[in-house]
Amino acid sequence: MNKNTHHPVLIIDGSLYLYASYYAFRNFKNDLGEPYGAIYGMLNLINKILKKYRYSTKCIIIFDSSKTTFRKKLFKEYKIHRSPMPSSLYIQINPLLNILDQIGIKTLNIPGIEADDIIGSIASIFEKKGEKILIISHDKDMLQLVTKNIFIFNKQKNSIITPETIKKQYGIKPKKFIDLLALVGDVSDNIPGVPKIGIKTALSLLNKFSNLNDIYNNIQNISFLSLRNAKNVADQLKKYKDIAFLSYQLAKIQINIPINITLQDITLKKYSSKNTFKIFREYVLKKNNSFIN
Incomplete structure (x- = not known):
């Protein structure tokens, strides 16, 4: 400071x-x-x-x-x-x-x-x-x-x-931390997140897209990203969309x-x-x- x-x-x-x-x-x-x-x-x-x-x-x-x-x-x-x-x-x-x-x-x-x-x-x-x-x-x-x-x-x-x-450690702006928790969950609060989406994958997504809404607005493109197991990531996101947005409400x-x-x-x-x-x-x-x- x-x-x-x-x-x-x-x-x-x-x-x-x-x-x-x-x-x-x-x-x-x-x-x-x-x-x-x-x-x-x-x-x-x-x-x-x-x-x-x-x-x-x-x-x-x-x-x-x-x-x-x-x-x-x-x-x-x-x-x-x-x-x-x-x-x-x-x-x-x-x-x-x-x-x-x-x-x-x-x-x-x-x-x-x-x-x-x-x-x-x-x-x-x-x-x-x-x-x-x-x-x-x-x-x-x-x-x-x-x-x-x-x-x-x-x-x-x-x-x-x-x-x-925060930018130096995570590569994202502070407000995106809500989206990060929505994707990866939080064990201490039992926020579920999207199963099999780890922090590295979540940060990669949030560096490519503005927020959780933007990720889902571009869900058809995620399989083609240079992400490890990109198709599986897209499938998980589609399958657990409701859970992701529930997690967002819990994390915010x-x-x-x-x-x-x-x-x-x-x-x-x-x-x-x-x-x-x-x-x-x-x-x-x-x-x-x-x-x-």
Whole structure:
């Protein structure tokens, strides 16, 4: 990121890092035997992010809803391999939200709306206001949101993802990532994709055609392309056309969900790492502050 993007709006993929923190610090328990690793991990992450981007004054953390989403209604097997939230993680959510509220960090979840769609929509809202946006996530689905004003910070790799880095790695523009997932699927979300279409074949197709629609508008020509097993590729595409377009709907992050939010709403008000961990100790580590109901 250049000098003009040193203080972007920070949008943290809370659900992703909540689970990551839980499994990273699963054995952390207070004197009452209550788990607190997810809370600890999340606060550590937030502290590192706000320290790294210390000039950023706008931050929001987005969480998933437990309600059924449109994708699940569209495809019953969507995310079917995901296990239910462990009870030892569930009981840490309210204490975490209370701590975040006390330290002045805005959080948001919307019933029936996935975190990805909230993130995409908020990023779009603030981009239209002329802001630079930094999404903290390592979920590859997020790559479709990248623009000249919206970036991804992959904390695992400590790297900023821009349109240029996506083009360099995949040879396609960020928006084509929806089409890529429609073709190859996504095991983690159980998005089916087109069977036997791998990432190399999908990227070759997307370098020759504009998008999924364009591929199917030119389906009669695919057998003659210089692709390995081009005829089989064409046959698979024809056979699984409905699945490809279903996968596209499942993979596409919504960016137009009406959300009433302003920059003032997400302005950091009283955050300090010292105060954060003072509140953390009061909530979690003292014997008389049990948070299990």
